[in-house]
Amino acid sequence: MDQRRAIEIMSGGRGGLGAGLLRAATWALSKPYACLVRLRRWLYGVGVFSPHQAPAPVISIGNITTGGTGKTPMVAWVVEWLKAAGMSPAILTRGYKARQGKSDEAEMLWKLTAAPVVADADRVGSARAAVEAGADVLVLDDGFQHRRLKRDLDIVLIDATNPFGFGHCLPRGLLREPLSALREADAIVITRSDMIAPAELEALSACLAELAPQASLHRAGHAPTAVVVEAGRHLPPRHLEGRKIVAFCGIGNPEAFFACLEGLHAELAERIAFDDHVAYGQPELARIRQAAEASGAQALVTTAKDRVKLVRPDLPAPLWTLKVEICITDGREVLLDRIRGAVRR
Structure with a gap:
């Protein structure tokens, strides 16, 4: 089961008998899990388990x-x-x-x-x-x-x-x-x-x-600080304004990334959310290529976390990275x- 479908089931956004049965089954499993992690934290708290003191703060x-x-x-x-x-x-x-x-x-x-x-x-x-x-x-x-x-x-x-x-x-x-x-x-x-x-x-x-x-x-x-384009050039985030892009990522909260791009007034021709920590292989790259070619996007935009996993990906449009800092x-x-x-x- 992919991440998107799992979230839909957990949130109650997916209806039907199958989704309801999964919610019931996972609810039952969550109870012993919660007890175990609570017990583990308590055992550390009362000194049964002792944490190790590091030689630095x-x-x-x-x-x-x-x-x-x-x-x-x-x-x-x-x-x-x-x-x-x-x-x-x-x-x-x-x-x-x-x-x-x-x-x-x-x-x-x-x-x-x-x-x-x-x-x-x-x-x-x-x-x-x-x-x-x-x-x-x-x-x-x-x-x-x-x-x-x-x-x-x-x-x-x-x-x-x-x-x-x-x-x-x-x-x-x-x-x-x-x-x-x-x-x-x-x-x-x-x-x-x-x-x-x-x-x-x-x-x-x-x-x-x-x-x-x-x-x-x-x-x-989360404040966008730059768009990293070809040859590692850093351009201001407003560079995305009005540009037709395909956005993709494999992070824990993809909707926040897409919302950030929309806030910069980019035109999202397609948004692709892979599972968190995705390894970019041929199936993932093929999906990105197809989206870029079908949409006629001016660029592909991803996160810094995803970009480090994409080495010479051979894509049909420029690959840009949105840099974000916490404020x-x-x-x-x-x-x-x-x-x-x-x-x-």
Whole structure:
């Protein structure tokens, strides 16, 4: 089952007997899953399991749902601030769906930050290796559920467009653990906060304040900063205005990417959403080629995360990349104070 169909079933958008039976079956499976992840967090909390202390401060950036909440831009934002403050950060990532020892997430993080990136499922070992190589602060990518490594600051991202993953744990919904886990967050950043109505945003903020009264609350948006065209030239985002394009991506929240392009007044002749972490093979490239030729698009536009996986793809139209950065729109100084406090340990 592809990602789009799974989301339609989880959200209730797909009707019919088959979809209803799947929702019932996955609801039943989600209950023992939720109990297990809650038990695991509790065992760490009471000291049955002990997290490992890294030889340098650890800032974790994670989420409570699967899919794209904006972790990669947030990691880049934190790393850039640490570097500007005179520190030597390294990024620890698990290297999800690595191929031939390489991870698209790791490669993208390195290109965004020029900071050392260690891709290894063993975060304890990678923390040690990063410090031995010269890092004096560690940024843990997708770390909220990774309890083995003790952290000095837990930043959790909540996507305003789907904050609670349809209200259920996996596999019925997108929650990686029950919402009670938010009580252990130090800071919560509502990403894509500019993509919902002000009243919805206020209601979400109030809900999060109740779920995590100990956490500072912040808001962020995703700002397009450039269109990378042929030969790596960077043009302003307005370069897309009025241009007929085919947009494609393989990320956790493709609709946010498409909405961003529409906000730049590009003409989307077709939008193609592949599964998150897609490996671009011949079937995917054939679909992109067909869309480009059928639509007469002036260009193909994708994300930076997808672009690193496309090496000489032989497409019938120019391949452009939309660069996006996260922008903390509310509570920036408070968040920076939390980061300063974490690195002073």
